[in-house]
Amino acid sequence: MSSFIQPQEILDAATAGSISRLGAVVTTRTLNQAAGLAVGLLVAPSGTVGQECISPSTAAGVQSAPGFSVYRPMSEDFDATHHYADNEAVAVMESGHMYVLSEGTVVADEPVYARITSDGGSNTVLGKVRGDNGFAAGGIVLTPAATYGASAQEIGLTISDGVVEETFNFVTDATPTTGEVAAGLVALIDASANFASTGTVTISITSTRGPVELVDLHSSLALTTGGLAVLVPGTFFDASRTGAGLVEIRRIKIN
Secondary structure (H helix, E strand, O other): OOEEOOHHHOOOOOOOOOEOOOOOEEEEEEEOOOOOEEOOOEEEEEOOOOOEEEOOOOHHHHHOOOEEEOOOOOOOOOOOOOEEOOOOEEEEEEEEEEEEEEOOOEOOOOEEEEEOOOOOOOOOOOOOEEOOOOOOOOOEEEEEOOOOOOOOOEEEEEEEOOOOEEEEEEEOOOOOOHHHHHHHHHHHHHOOOOEEEEOOOOEEEEEOOOOOEEEEEOOOEEEEEOOOEEEEEEEEEOOOEOOOEEEEEEEOOOO
């Protein structure tokens, strides 16, 4: 159940996960994650619909995320890491303003991205925000589902090269297969003046400008190579900063 944040919930403005302005809407979700969860991170749905959460590890998880974990020192597992324990009720900000820790430089009024894959270096926390998608040059690889239901379906994705954004939708026949979906989308994408694509059971995508940004993705497609962070719908930076550190974000309730 959602509720409006009360004045006494406004905590230390210099702490990640703290609500920074009145009027935020907060709900609770039970954490379904043995490792626990820090505050000020995006959480994805998990388990029972509308009741549980987990750190995001897929684009779909970010796109359906209920919100950001709230700083609550009354958490049963609270310590120097500002941590929620597994199976604990996590306070989640669905909409409003919050202080979070960014991985690097961000720009005011630009969209927020959330990490779904460790970079193997210093940026390993899933759900932590950044100012771009972190895609490396060389494009991305998508893998369609192993099986599809026996009915015609429209399967699509939206990608960007950082300048131009394009959406590609493929309509299957009545008995779609992995190969049909891959070949159909490859043909559509490869016909673009901005992108190239190859593959028979996977979909490799590159752009003429360099990196490929994944903006939206059908639930049957999985990002298997190239993804580090995903655009968080309805969420923007309130301020600019140079380098990693504390920054304020605003979120409009989407999910």
